Amino acid sequence: MEARIEDKALLPSTMALNLNTIRADFPILSRRLEGERKLVYLDNAATTQKPQVVIDAMNDYYANTNANVHRAVHTLAGEATEGYEASRTGIAAYFGAPRDNLIFTSGTTEAINLVAYGWARANLGKGDVVLTTEMEHHADIVPWQILSKECGIEIRYVPLDRETMTLDMEAFEIAVEDASLVCVVHTSNVLGVRNDVERIIQLAKSRGKGGEGAHVMLDAAQAAPHERIDFPELGCDFLALSAHKMGGPTGIGALFTTTDTMETMKPFISGGDMIETVTLEGSTYQKGPHKFEAGTPRIAEAFGWHAAVQWLDQHNMEDVHAHISSLARWTAKQMRDIPGIRIYGRHDLETTSGVVSFLHEMIHAEDLAHLMDAGGFAVRTGHHCAQPLMEALGVSSTARASFWIYNTMEEAEAFVNHLRGVVERFS
Amino acid sequence: MEARIEDKALLPSTMALNLNTIRADFPILSRRLEGERKLVYLDNAATTQKPQVVIDAMNDYYANTNANVHRAVHTLAGEATEGYEASRTGIAAYFGAPRDNLIFTSGTTEAINLVAYGWARANLGKGDVVLTTEMEHHADIVPWQILSKECGIEIRYVPLDRETMTLDMEAFEIAVEDASLVCVVHTSNVLGVRNDVERIIQLAKSRGKGGEGAHVMLDAAQAAPHERIDFPELGCDFLALSAHKMGGPTGIGALFTTTDTMETMKPFISGGDMIETVTLEGSTYQKGPHKFEAGTPRIAEAFGWHAAVQWLDQHNMEDVHAHISSLARWTAKQMRDIPGIRIYGRHDLETTSGVVSFLHEMIHAEDLAHLMDAGGFAVRTGHHCAQPLMEALGVSSTARASFWIYNTMEEAEAFVNHLRGVVERFS
Amino acid sequence: MSEWPVALQEIIEDFQDCFDRMERYELLFEYAKRMPHPLPNEEWTDENRVKGCQSEAHVECIIDADTGFHIRGGADAQLVQGLMAVLAIGVDGLSPSEVAQLTPKFVDEMDVKASLTPSRANGFLNLFEIIRSEAEKYTNQPQ
Amino acid sequence: MSEWPVALQEIIEDFQDCFDRMERYELLFEYAKRMPHPLPNEEWTDENRVKGCQSEAHVECIIDADTGFHIRGGADAQLVQGLMAVLAIGVDGLSPSEVAQLTPKFVDEMDVKASLTPSRANGFLNLFEIIRSEAEKYTNQPQ
Ligand SMILES: Cc1ncc(COP(=O)(O)O)c(C=O)c1O
Numbered sequence A, B: 001m002e003a004r005i006e007d008k009a010l011l012p013s014t015m016a017l018n019l020n021t022i023r024a025d026f027p028i029l030s031r032r033l034e035g036e037r038k039l040v041y042l043d044n045a046a047t048t049q050k051p052q053v054v055i056d057a058m059n060d061y062y063a064n065t066n067a068n069v070h071r072a073v074h075t076l077a078g079e080a081t082e083g084y085e086a087s088r089t090g091i092a093a094y095f096g097a098p099r100d101n102l103i104f105t106s107g108t109t110e111a112i113n114l115v116a117y118g119w120a121r122a123n124l125g126k127g128d129v130v131l132t133t134e135m136e137h138h139a140d141i142v143p144w145q146i147l148s149k150e151c152g153i154e155i156r157y158v159p160l161d162r163e164t165m166t167l168d169m170e171a172f173e174i175a176v177e178d179a180s181l182v183c184v185v186h187t188s189n190v191l192g193v194r195n196d197v198e199r200i201i202q203l204a205k206s207r208g209k210g211g212e213g214a215h216v217m218l219d220a221a222q223a224a225p226h227e228r229i230d231f232p233e234l235g236c237d238f239l240a241l242s243a244h245k246m247g248g249p250t251g252i253g254a255l256f257t258t259t260d261t262m263e264t265m266k267p268f269i270s271g272g273d274m275i276e277t278v279t280l281e282g283s284t285y286q287k288g289p290h291k292f293e294a295g296t297p298r299i300a301e302a303f304g305w306h307a308a309v310q311w312l313d314q315h316n317m318e319d320v321h322a323h324i325s326s327l328a329r330w331t332a333k334q335m336r337d338i339p340g341i342r343i344y345g346r347h348d349l350e351t352t353s354g355v356v357s358f359l360h361e362m363i364h365a366e367d368l369a370h371l372m373d374a375g376g377f378a379v380r381t382g383h384h385c386a387q388p389l390m391e392a393l394g395v396s397s398t399a400r401a402s403f404w405i406y407n408t409m410e411e412a413e414a415f416v417n418h419l420r421g422v423v424e425r426f427s
Numbered sequence C, D: 001m002s003e004w005p006v007a008l009q010e011i012i013e014d015f016q017d018c019f020d021r022m023e024r025y026e027l028l029f030e031y032a033k034r035m036p037h038p039l040p041n042e043e044w045t046d047e048n049r050v051k052g053c054q055s056e057a058h059v060e061c062i063i064d065a066d067t068g069f070h071i072r073g074g075a076d077a078q079l080v081q082g083l084m085a086v087l088a089i090g091v092d093g094l095s096p097s098e099v100a101q102l103t104p105k106f107v108d109e110m111d112v113k114a115s116l117t118p119s120r121a122n123g124f125l126n127l128f129e130i131i132r133s134e135a136e137k138y139t140n141q142p143q
């Protein structure tokens, strides 16, 4: 059975994006694979491709400006500092935040570690509960496990509701009362489910820590490429992100945090640039984000990420989300008709991101990924750094197709058709 | 008085390098500043410029290969993983080391923090002495100060011999006996002095920790761009480096450590990719460097750094060092003849790197840097993240010119002449 | 270069006849079913696990004085089991010294290598090396 | 746009006559010596320190009912002190409300801005803002 074209009525808003111009911005999309096969890149939840403007921004930095930033007098150093700090301003503004709420890190993982080492170690101890969920990426589990061994905090996990494939919000409402810190993935990298983060924050603030209000950290690695996040409006205390999942380069990400909370944080990685004075007896630290940014920063990466948010900013993120989400939902719907395919996630919700996790009852996920790759379709397979979620789903891995802004309906159709062929031939 | 040409006899080995072809490899060197002035980049100790092959390697990665690495089945992910791991192998080999001695970090600063958080916190405690020096960069001071507050280690500093501008090795010999960990800068970023690291390691191993042998960490940020370092041959336990100071990109560096020592290290930054299994109850970790590399790595940066070591490897590093060192020594010698100029460092030693720190008795260092910049000369001014060393030198900052492989005798002469003009006009 | 054991040579030719990667995969799926001495799941242990495979793969070697060298193995992914079967069939009944002298180059001739991702290729090389070194232990030929 | 206070206008023209950056720097060094009301080192405190300068710079404003607005200041780098002096001479004796209405744009007209690094420019803008807001406090004009 071919993909049913009439189902494309699911895709009203795609019209708002000019996919031809969008695709033309990404050099890799014209790459041909072995046997002149077209690349259909559906591994966007792992990392997105980069528009030419991002590559150019870093090129231009290295070819014309490169110099170490801060404390600098010469022309190049001045330009580099100006560009680097303009990147901070621009990226922060994209997230609705003042520039000094943004601490550059190497990615979401380091950002969450900064919350653990910088804030939690200074502010939590025995008796404090860190509430997280079964839906988390390992980046939001392992740092808490390490911290708990060290300083006696207790970790509790909000379970996945296995029926609805969403967080068990009833369990959350009860558990939040004991929590000093609530750490939740904004949008799941496996299920595509967007958690009701507004309600989670509201509950944590009103009922957390016995009514005192808990701190909230959101893992927005998968959310940032999908929707426009306004950090102050959300009202959480920490927001962790990676540039490479939203069109930016590898090696850079951010922790957003409020001025008040930042003041309660201890330094984490230390060295040059984060100090005010160093003597043999001791040191005093800078104020604001610089206190947490030791050493030569990710300068070229900041330029690249800045270009990425400027590129994204050309588009209405609601249109972008509608496009991606409807591609994923259409694809999931078609796939349910393929014998033996099972889908994980809630593809009946408009808030779902571009992720479709699936398995075939006979074909091993890894074989499936090879067989899809043979058709030019890049899908990922594995536990997606979410083993507890796999455990909750009763599987050890899934295959995952994930869409982003440049993917097209034709690619989704081709994907479904190739998958159908694979299943017919190999099961 | 013009720069004396006969002193160029100091420069026998420059002949071995073809500076025209070398310079042609660096796009930024043809940049013109305000008023069509040529750029003379003398801020190499802060960060070096990048050859086109490094820029191209990252470009090519983003335009043709970009995918997240590890646990990957599709073509791009396979190529990215292969290239990333080939970078590890290639970079490690450049330092004479097996690939699994190399832990990627975001730079020297994070590498030293990894020693502090990953090794020292697990292996040192009350009663242990960390021996470092007055010559250190803040990156090798502040992490120890933070650790000492936390776990009671004691920090001792080997003083600078203010006469010879080198480490007081007699003091070192005595102090090393109590030390569990010795942390020394291989080559000073302020003085250009290369410490006798071979002897330091030998003493630490034979007499450290009451004869048991101390661990040794070398900060090789300034050494790597200057000489070929063979990690196993040196015999230290940790070697910290930054790519951006040796022709590579920002955002990446490494900690080298031996297999045995690595096994005694606790995880530091944690999350995905560094675990073997994660359950709600706890996690087990990967073996080798991956245990310390959580999250999406600096993929493009690894490709870029790999290209940088391949580029460097075309040259004999002894010739490179001789070239840079003799430029610096020639320059320092000329500068001593300029009235009011005072030089910091030992420019009579062949081991000295490309760094010339200086001050004028009347002209403020920052003014000096501006006045040099007006001539197109990029020099840095400030405490160079070495306030304790500034204190020892009795100054609050210096101006610093630092040479690298692409700098020429003509640039050195022009620098000296412009400086002479500035001093005549402004003092 | 075509100095491969007869059984292996036949397999190589089988694969060379394939039109494209999908056909080669189909053939590997076929071979996966023909594992001469399967290793049932119950016998999968940490000791016989092949490291470097993403999926589970387990292998053991048997040397029988009369019937020669044999591979027992199993994997949960069929492509892995297929590669394992190719090897198992290719060397079945050879002497340990013949097996010890084998190189993994036959995979190139099968044109399968290009279809293996690096991690898969690594897994395969680990598998091959386990078998080769196991055979070497039992070989009389020194050197 | 040339609605600058007379003294400032003269300084601007002085700088516009400069041939290049080195000459402008020379002129700034000159001005550094002409600080109308120097603030001696002994009076440098944390309170009067200008933040955002790499080097030390300190400034205080005096408002005298008879003689108007005055800047006392000092810096260890001459280029900073020169900029400070330009400002101090340019506004010396104006009314607070005149000073409060000043914009830092005159630096553009002096062609000096291009010669300032961003950190220096920031330091200068901080200095300017300290003085402007200090003047504003003493101004009778509301808004
Ligand atoms: C001697 C020395 N150590 C450490 C560092 C810190 O390196 P990075 O800023 O790349 O982390 C530097 C560079 O500034 C240095 O010169």
Ligand SMILES: Cc1ncc(COP(=O)(O)O)c(C=O)c1O
Pocket (backbone or CB within 6 Å): A045, A046, A106, A107, A108, A109, A110, A137, A139, A140, A185, A187, A188, A189, A219, A221, A222, A242, A244, A253, A385, B272, B294, B295, B296, B297
């Ligand atoms: C939900 C989620 N959290 C955290 C991460 C970790 O991000 P990074 O690897 O960029 O640090 C990822 C990406 O893998 C993710 O999908």
